[in-house]
Amino acid sequence: MLRGIRPLLRGSTYWGALFAYGGALASLPLLPFAALPAMAWSSASAGVQFALVLLVWSVLIGVIGLARTTRRVLIACARRMLGVPLPDPVSQPLRAGSPDDGTAPSTVSGADRLRTPLWLLSHVVLGWLGAQLSVLLFVMGLLLPGGWAGAEAGLSVNGWSLHAESGWQSWTAALCCLLLAAVLCLAVTHTLRWLALRLLGPSSAERLALAAERERGLAERNRLAHELHDSIGHTLTAATIQAAVAGEMLCADPAAARAALRSIEESTRSALEDLDYVLGMLREEKTGATPARSLADLPELFDRLRHAGAVVEPELSGDHAQVRGTLSRAAYRILQEGLTNALRHGADGPIRVTVTAAPESLELDVVNRTAGERAVSPHAFPTSGHGLSGLMERVRLLHGEMEAGPDGPDHWRLAVRLPARVPA
Structure with a gap:
């Protein structure tokens, strides 16, 4: 039992979640630029405009991930915030399978170049989903106990409402919400670590x-x-x-x-x-x-x-x-x-x-x-x-x-x- 909750007590778990939420916030300045095509296409439906904004926003995030400096910064941040042992990227990795005789092309394959944009997109998506769900669970954990917010306190999200009740049921539900928020932080951190090893770690050409x-x-x-x-x-x-x-x-x-x-x-x-x-x-x-x-x-x-x-x-x-x-x-x-x-x-x-x-x-x-x-x-x-x-x-x-x-x-x-x- 103690071994199961030990990860929830580590500071690295919440540093990793904070790293994910920070990536989500860092993508906000790109939203006005992503909304420009949707604003120009005013005749489209709201759903199409929303999808267009998400598409352009994803493309802008991916373009930023193509920069070599971005990869270096992300690797340094992942080492610091996630505790993942990542080596520094090779400045000019060889193409996998080419000999190291000084004549090999110092290029990387297209799949290798897309690894950093894919990591950045995953980072932002996990950050937004994790931030919204964990904040929602945390607020629910605070509002559910009637002794804290009053008997009429409640929470309404997208037409769905939850009112606080007094008694041990509300306290139990509040503790479960807070525990789920911590588990969500742990899941986000572990997912980012898993992705970092595979997307920010050295590719086959870089390992060569x-x-x-x-x-x-x-x-x-x-x-x-x-x-x-x-x-x-x-x-x-x-x-x-x-x-x-x-x-x-x-x-x-x-x-x-x-x-x-x-x-x-x-x-x-x-x-x-x-x-x-x-x-x-x-x-x-x-x-x-x-x-x-x-x-x-x-x-x-x-x-x-x-x-x-x-x-x-x-x-x-x-x-x-x-x-x-x-x-x-x-x-x-x-x-x-x-x-x-x-x-x-x-x-x-x-x-x-x-x-x-x-x-x-x-x-x-x-x-x-x-x-x-x-x-x-x-x-x-x-x-x-x-x-x-x-x-x-x-x-x-x-x-x-x-x-x-x-x-x-x-x-x-x-x-x-x-x-x-x-x-x-």
Whole structure:
């Protein structure tokens, strides 16, 4: 029993009914415009004129519902007043069944466009019916007890009259009227909630667009994680080696020590820019320009490695200026990770870097020694073991090929081949 009347005691029930009645009142300014055609057709009967007013009024309400702003306002109001979990509408949802490849038309079907006008019409109709019936029941509940309004009190609606009588029957009838008014508010609220989920909720095209948007967001976060791993991992490795070099050269060659310290400062500043950008993106804050590194930044990368004491032998061929966008940025990060692994796990000796840009593909090679003594112990660089797996994932997303493994008895080779045409 208590569970059955609990919804009648919730404030959300009456907030929903108030929302419905407010929609009915908001449609009143449209009535004078809806009455103009009926006034112009003065020869028609009263019934025809009334039907014409209702028809034009419904059309005007539906036209207002076609506006995209109206849908946003209605969704916000339904979330607030009805407590319905509705997502924000997609600004340009894809047509259901079309691929999310950037070429799909950003349109919605006619049935989807009519969902908001249908909701608005339902909202207004429920508001008018609910308001009239609930007010009538509430007034009846107040007038029926003879002790309140007197023995001669009564109510007349459209020729039908109801007079109050004294005694427990009138009190019982009054309580039933008030209870029915509350039940009517509950019915209006539940109906609006049911309609809101189906008419204001995402359509099939919007759900497709929301899923595509979530997929793009996850892909972007995955890309940012790769960027952060590559940038911070390379910087820490290079800075550790440079600090060791600076410590050894501090007394013997102060100028070389100062150069190593300047290189540490520059590389860490660059890594901090990357870190600030990635954290800002993850927190969904506004950030500055993307600190995107590309093949054009390879000379700076080689200089930082040389300051760390590495011998880098680059061999660049082809027109690198034509390699742009995603391919250029990914190639830089792949080379950065390969060189970082060479610093961490390789031995003394030159690191050969080959970059070949051809019309059909971009080929990257990093070869380093794996035997011999190092100035700094490789155990000074604890790793997560995800470097090669991250590289493989990056190459796979670019539809490329990758090989990593021993190259002869004392060398390690990382070879990557990327197709020239990848989405920018």
